[in-house]
Amino acid sequence: MNAPVPEWQGEGSSRIPFWAYTRDDLYQRELERFFYNGHWCYVGLEAEVPNPGDFLRTAIGERSVILVRDKDGALCVVENRCAHRGMRFCRERSGNRADFTCPYHQWNYSLKGDLQGVPFRRGVRQDGVVQGGMPADFNPAEHGLTKLEVAARGGVVFASFDPDVEPFEQFVGPEVLPWFDRLFNGRKLVLLGHSRQRIPGNWKLMQENIKDPYHPGLLHTWFVTFGLWRADNRARLQMDRHHRHAAMISTRGNAGRAGEATSGVSSFKAAMTLNDDRFLDVVPEAWWNGPSAVMTTIFPSLILQQQVNSVSTRHIQPRGPDSFDFVWTHFGFDDDTPEMTRRRLRQANLFGPAGFVSADDGEVIESSQQSFRADDRASTLAELGGRAVEDTDHMVSETLIRGMYRYWRGVMEV
Amino acid sequence: MLDPARYVELLRLYADYAAVLDAGDWNRWPDYFTDPCSYVLQPRENHDRGLPLATMAFESRGMLKDRAYGISQTLFHDPYYQRHVVGVPRVLRLDGDDIHAETNYAVFRTKPSEFSTVFNVGRTIDVVRPTPEGLRFASRRIVFDSELIPNSIIYPL
Numbered sequence A: 001m002n003a004p005v006p007e008w009q010g011e012g013s014s015r016i017p018f019w020a021y022t023r024d025d026l027y028q029r030e031l032e033r034f035f036y037n038g039h040w041c042y043v044g045l046e047a048e049v050p051n052p053g054d055f056l057r058t059a060i061g062e063r064s065v066i067l068v069r070d071k072d073g074a075l076c077v078v079e080n081r082c083a084h085r086g087m088r089f090c091r092e093r094s095g096n097r098a099d100f101t102c103p104y105h106q107w108n109y110s111l112k113g114d115l116q117g118v119p120f121r122r123g124v125r126q127d128g129v130v131q132g133g134m135p136a137d138f139n140p141a142e143h144g145l146t147k148l149e150v151a152a153r154g155g156v157v158f159a160s161f162d163p164d165v166e167p168f169e170q171f172v173g174p175e176v177l178p179w180f181d182r183l184f185n186g187r188k189l190v191l192l193g194h195s196r197q198r199i200p201g202n203w204k205l206m207q208e209n210i211k212d213p214y215h216p217g218l219l220h221t222w223f224v225t226f227g228l229w230r231a232d233n234r235a236r237l238q239m240d241r242h243h244r245h246a247a248m249i250s251t252r253g254n255a256g257r258a259g260e261a262t263s264g265v266s267s268f269k270a271a272m273t274l275n276d277d278r279f280l281d282v283v284p285e286a287w288w289n290g291p292s293a294v295m296t297t298i299f300p301s302l303i304l305q306q307q308v309n310s311v312s313t314r315h316i317q318p319r320g321p322d323s324f325d326f327v328w329t330h331f332g333f334d335d336d337t338p339e340m341t342r343r344r345l346r347q348a349n350l351f352g353p354a355g356f357v358s359a360d361d362g363e364v365i366e367s368s369q370q371s372f373r374a375d376d377r378a379s380t381l382a383e384l385g386g387r388a389v390e391d392t393d394h395m396v397s398e399t400l401i402r403g404m405y406r407y408w409r410g411v412m413e414v
Numbered sequence B: 001m002l003d004p005a006r007y008v009e010l011l012r013l014y015a016d017y018a019a020v021l022d023a024g025d026w027n028r029w030p031d032y033f034t035d036p037c038s039y040v041l042q043p044r045e046n047h048d049r050g051l052p053l054a055t056m057a058f059e060s061r062g063m064l065k066d067r068a069y070g071i072s073q074t075l076f077h078d079p080y081y082q083r084h085v086v087g088v089p090r091v092l093r094l095d096g097d098d099i100h101a102e103t104n105y106a107v108f109r110t111k112p113s114e115f116s117t118v119f120n121v122g123r124t125i126d127v128v129r130p131t132p133e134g135l136r137f138a139s140r141r142i143v144f145d146s147e148l149i150p151n152s153i154i155y156p157l
Helices: A024-035 A168-172 A177-183 A204-209 A221-225 A338-350 A359-374 A399-412 B004-022 B026-032 B044-049 B061-074
Strands: A015-017 A041-045 A054-060 A063-069 A075-079 A094-096 A115-117 A124-126 A129-131 A149-153 A156-160 A189-199 A234-239 A246-251 A293-298 A302-307 A310-318 A324-333 A379-381 B033-043 B056-058 B081-086 B090-095 B098-110 B116-131 B134-144
Touching: A024 A310, A024 A399, A041 A054, A041 A063, A041 A310, A041 A324, A063 A156, A075 A149, A075 A156, A149 A168, A168 A177, A177 A293, A177 A302, A189 A338, A189 A359, A189 B033, A189 B044, A204 A310, A204 A359, A204 A399, A221 B061, A234 A399, A246 A399, A310 A338, A324 A338, A338 B056, B004 B026, B004 B081, B004 B098, B004 B134, B026 B033, B026 B061, B033 B044, B033 B061, B044 B134, B056 B061, B098 B134
Parallel strands: B033 B134
Antiparallel strands: A015 A379, A041 A156, A054 A063, A054 A094, A063 A075, A124 A129, A149 A156, A189 A324, A234 A246, A246 A293, A293 A302, A302 A310, A310 A324, B033 B056, B081 B098, B090 B098, B098 B116, B116 B134
16 A cells, blocks of 8 residues: 655655656546546547548557547547446457447447447347346446547547546647647648557656757757757747646757857767768748747647657557556648658658657656656756746746646645 | 579578677678668558558668667667577569568567567568678568567667
8 A cells, every 4th residue: 555645845846756756546646637537638630530430449548448430420539448347349459340349248339439239138038038138227328438528620639538628729728729730730631650669657757758858959969969959949938827738849950069059968979970861851841930840748648749840649648657658640741742751751760669869768768767666755856947937938948847747736736 | 483592692691680680780780781772660550551650761771870870879778688589581582683581580678687578579571682792681671560669679670
């Protein structure tokens, strides 16, 4: 059994106790309060279920859900849990169905999740006598699959178990929504594929990774050396009013050596050149409206990536306090030329579980969790740029992490 | 039908390739490819659905060299050993001098102070071409069954 949750030391959110990453009781509370209530979670792209009957099995928190396009074209999300005996009945990752049937006792559901067939509901006649059957007051309307709230915007689909969840646009907020809409501006998305990795660390560390503009120009040699993301880039950090979502907005600046951004930075390699520079064959696109990289966190489940020409969604699926699955969905747009598609795929080498810049994010998360697990009494420090929670017009700050933990403390009552 | 001497050469290519990777000799890895070439490491899920996204996708010896440099100089990672176990190549067809072949493989990973674990399992779909230096891969598509990557893949397979 867990001891009571220790008291958070200090008023602010700039020192995060290691136990925030390790305790099972807090993790269960996070699932309830962030993933299953009050928040919209990512489920997939409309482009993954283009036709009526197309479905995609995915997850919200630890619960398995199915995104499906109904016969009338509507997007539905239902829980992958039979209302009879609780079986997780959908085993395929994706496909096309006219309806759902649980193999255990063949309870049958419409794509919307309504129960439409129960074998032997009215019993079985034997020797002129009806045997068994469901009670007379059995009402199929009460035994459908769990139906989730659904919001789709710009081809991206979110769902919530919470019937009282606020409207999606309000949830994201007017500060961050424009950055969402910049990437998903109504063009049809084209699916390029998925990458899946299991990272042995707490799920919040991945949110923090994309709320931390401090590390990319230090950990990631490619970012600092080629000027893709580093401390002297023109940048803004912007949060929603709850400080749970954020956008890190950056415009590619200098490559090569330049003042404090590179001096003493051991990962900066002035003499490094690529043998094949097609990895970084960057072509600015009109929809960028300037920034060459915008990394957006939609709390708790999603990261949106635009790094030059590579765009993806990254889906956080927690699996206990010490592990999460991280699913990347790379896409393009239906007006992309073949050259642009090829460019997006080449630049995808920078990202994902083997990416020139992303592979080490998973590695540092694993290494951090090892410390947290060994002794949860210490704390991390996130005080670059001070201890306040505020938007900035530079990236030399950990304010977004502080913002997230201010929000976390409030919702978690910690 | 591949003549036996050529088949032995093919076996040597596969054995040497695995040996170089298992020795961590990254700078020699590009030598096993033609230039240009195709090296694609891809989840089976994408391959089977005809989706192009790969975990790594390189098109030249230069790109392979950039990866080798990345491993030793730019990517922070937990060091680990790899051990390839590669099945007997199955020659599918000959196309001029090119040999189209497939192999099954399993790669085990051993991290410092840890047990050896199954890291990645799948098959390779290869086009092998005779060159003055011997047989080389013109194309290697490594399609892995493994549904999840255990955190990261740093070294080539």
